[in-house]
Amino acid sequence: MTGTKFKVAICGGGVGGLTLAVALAKYPDIEVEVFEAAKKFTEIGAGVGIWPRAFKVLRKLGAGIEHALVNAATDYKHTEDFVPSFSYRKSDQPEGVELFRLMTKGDLMRFHRADIHGILLSYLPPSCKTHTSKRLVSYSQPADSKYPITLTFSDTSSSTCDLLVGADGVKSVTRGCMMREIARNLNGQAAKFAMSCVDPIWSGAVSYRALINAEKLRACVPHHRVLREPTVYMGKDACIVVYTISNGNFINFAGFTLSEDLIRTCYQTDTSGRCGFEGPPVRELPMKEIRKFFQGFEREVESLLECLDNGTLWAVHIAKQLPSYYHGRVALIGDAAHAMLPFQGSGGGQSIEDAYILATVLGHPSTTLETIPNALAVYNKLRRPFASDVALRAKSNGQMSVGQAGDIPLAKLGEVMTKNWEWAWLSDLDGALNDAVGMLDSKVPS
Secondary structure, three states, rough: OOOOOOOEEEOOOOHHHHHHHHOOOOOEEEEEEEEEEOOOOOOOOOEEEEOOHHHHHHOOOOOHEEEHHHHHHHOOOOOOOOOEEEEEEEEOOOOOOOEEEEEEEHHHHEEEEEHOOOOOOOOOOOEEEEEEEEEEEEOOOOOOOOOOEEEEEEEOOOOEEEEEEEOOOOOOHHHHHHHHHHHHOOOOOHHHHHHHHHEEEEEEEEEEEEEEEEEHHHHHOOOOOHHHEEEEEEOOOEEEEEEEEEEEEEEEEEEEEEEEHHHHOOOOOOOOOOOOOOOOOEEEHHHHHHHHHOOOOOOOHHHHHHHHOEEEEEEEOOOOOOOOOOOEEEEEEOHHOOOOOOOOOOOOHHHHHHHHHHEEEEEEEOOOOOOOHHHHHHHHHHHHHHHHHHHHHHHHHHHHOOHHHHHHHHHHHHHHHHHOHEEEHOOOOOHHHHHHHHHHHOOOOO
């Protein structure tokens, strides 16, 4: 490509990786290649929510993407008013009671994960090269930026780039290689901590996921609450999150059980004595096995469980809070950087924010092949503290949702949870974007 200032390789074609590729399209002097490990570009999982803060970022990608997302979202109407997003119920009893309604400024956008992924994929420019069946196994990064980074894939093929972005999820190979690189430059406890960040850890949460056919539920319970409003059914050490997706044709069911001690300590620095999950971390489960985790819940929940054919168990793994999101000319985004608990529905949104900030600093006029590390330092300075804070907030939400929040009275739960979560609809990324540009304009050390 004539006039290219550097070449970016994105390993991982999920929402974060594709958002980055689309955002970089407005910088014609940056060459982009996307390497996806799977045989085709696809997203694992069913429902995904996008809060107003993240949607404001996606709107910056262009009117076409904005309109496509609005049309694909289930029961979505754009508003700046406060609207109910979830009904929270105490449900581990024969007669459940509503505790509060989560009121948000702007509505939650609810998608089947494949829909938002497909929209982003359709807006990749022709100049962006894409590859499937390319699972990264390692990279080699020369110290001198005049020499490219070499990527090696599981099929023994290789490629080169000037900048590698690991968007390769919670089990990120890029993160593992980077943490080992960082550890080699450190000593003692700092090196030990970096090495402890190579692999994800089991959070102590287990998710039980399924899709329910909405017509099947409607036939059994014509006016079930879930058909008209997203709901969280709360119990001691367990909860269920349910909402409609795919234009109301399906109900996304996500049940959770949480080990109190493991959740409380999941972000401790020393995780050397922590137990891992026993058995396959992802496996199919029949309905009768899922049902036993929610015995004693109210009749509404029993009706949902009776409509399940089967589901999938997911042991929820997270990334430790990393010492850095970059090293040299390699950066991490999304779950590779900060895989978190799902209890603020913000993992996808945080990957979108990572991608847009990273595209902004890379596209800045001051960013050249030689100054890539400076741009990545700005990205790291702005994104790492924020995403780390969101991860801790998501953990707190989970604890509150399953009666593990200490002495917070039920009457105060709505107020405390809303305050913990309101960043997702009362703030935006614009301040961080302005800070990023200002740092690069003035070349302030980061």
